[in-house]
Amino acid sequence: MPSTNAAAIEADDLRKRYGSEVALDGVSLSIPTGTVYGFLGPNGAGKTTTMRLLTGLSRPSSGTVRVCGVDVSDRRALTPHVGYLPETPPLYEEFSAREQLEYVADLRDVSDEVAAERIERYLTQFELLDDADRRIDAYSKGMKQKTAFVQSVLHDPDVLFLDEPTSGLDPRAARRIRESILAFADAGTTVFLSTHILPVVEAVADEVGVLYEGRLVAEGPPDAVTSRAATGESGSLEDAFLAVTGGEDDVADGDETGPNASEP
Numbered sequence: 477m478p479s480t481n482a483a484a485i486e487a488d489d490l491r492k493r494y495g496s497e498v499a500l501d502g503v504s505l506s507i508p509t510g511t512v513y514g515f516l517g518p519n520g521a522g523k524t525t526t527m528r529l530l531t532g533l534s535r536p537s538s539g540t541v542r543v544c545g546v547d548v549s550d551r552r553a554l555t556p557h558v559g560y561l562p563e564t565p566p567l568y569e570e571f572s573a574r575e576q577l578e579y580v581a582d583l584r585d586v587s588d589e590v591a592a593e594r595i596e597r598y599l600t601q602f603e604l605l606d607d608a609d610r611r612i613d614a615y616s617k618g619m620k621q622k623t624a625f626v627q628s629v630l631h632d633p634d635v636l637f638l639d640e641p642t643s644g645l646d647p648r649a650a651r652r653i654r655e656s657i658l659a660f661a662d663a664g665t666t667v668f669l670s671t672h673i674l675p676v677v678e679a680v681a682d683e684v685g686v687l688y689e690g691r692l693v694a695e696g697p698p699d700a701v702t703s704r705a706a707t708g709e710s711g712s713l714e715d716a717f718l719a720v721t722g723g724e725d726d727v728a729d730g731d732e733t734g735p736n737a738s739e740p
């Protein structure tokens with residue numbers, strides 16, 4: 477829910493080449509503070525590339541990005557503002573979840589007292605408390621994903637970048653993440669959510685952007701994108717996605733496709 481007019485994420489004409497391959501071909505974004513922005517696109521469209529540019533992990537061939545007014549090439553200034561859950565989260569497998577979270581809190585300069593409170597609260601919220609002192613290499617994929625999600629929000633970032641946050645999660649765990657995304661948005665956090673799981677986007681996003689072959693081909697509130705595409709029988713975001721990306725083959729079946737998939 478946008479809370480102010482200030483743009484939390486401002487990208488201007490981003491381009492990225494890998495050798496002769498054009499991965500991003502002039503993407504501009506202006507995402508207001510407090511928005512949950514659903515970033516959609518078929519495999520290879522350039523979503524991960526965009527996220528890496530928006531978080532300063534990779535440099536664009538041309539174009540600029542500011543997050544919370546900070547040029548993302550200034551990593552030191554950017555870090556306190558941004559949380560990032562990549563598709564393959566960085567976790568030390570020999571640590572326990574508690575050790576991992578304490579380590580990351582320390583890296584992010586969260587005080588011991590605040591860290592202890594948040595870690596306990598999130599471990600409880602994500603039902604990890606009973607396993608918090610076991611090594612991460614003994615965790616299931618879902619437990620690792622939940623630990624990684626908590627790690628990305630521990631320092632209470634202004635902008636949260638999530639790459640497929642509910643992938644591989646059972647419906648209960650996925651619901652926890654969706655509820656958490658909405659709670660962060662209510663508190664004013666901007667969430668940039670890349671996913672193939674369209675019901676998740678329909679459940680949480682205020683705005684969606686559809687990326688196709690390195691270009692933003694549709695953008696707006698989910699309803700507007702759906703009605704503008706207006707080709708599908710059900711008028712769903714899936715129909716709109718297919719209409720603007722030109723095919724039936726690119727909608728991945730998410731892991732989270734059960735009856736609860738569209739309920740936040």
Ligand SMILES: Nc1ncnc2c1ncn2[C@@H]1O[C@H](COP(=O)(O)OP(=O)(O)OP(=O)(O)O)[C@@H](O)[C@H]1O
Nearest residue numbers: 494497498499517518519520521522523524525526
């Ligand atoms: N390091 C790299 N070197 C060369 N080409 C790359 C590199 N990273 C990405 N690409 C290419 O850039 C394009 C966009 O890739 P990207 O991973 O950003 O897409 P994506 O939308 O995240 O895809 P997926 O949904 O499959 O994860 C692809 O054609 C990919 O092959």
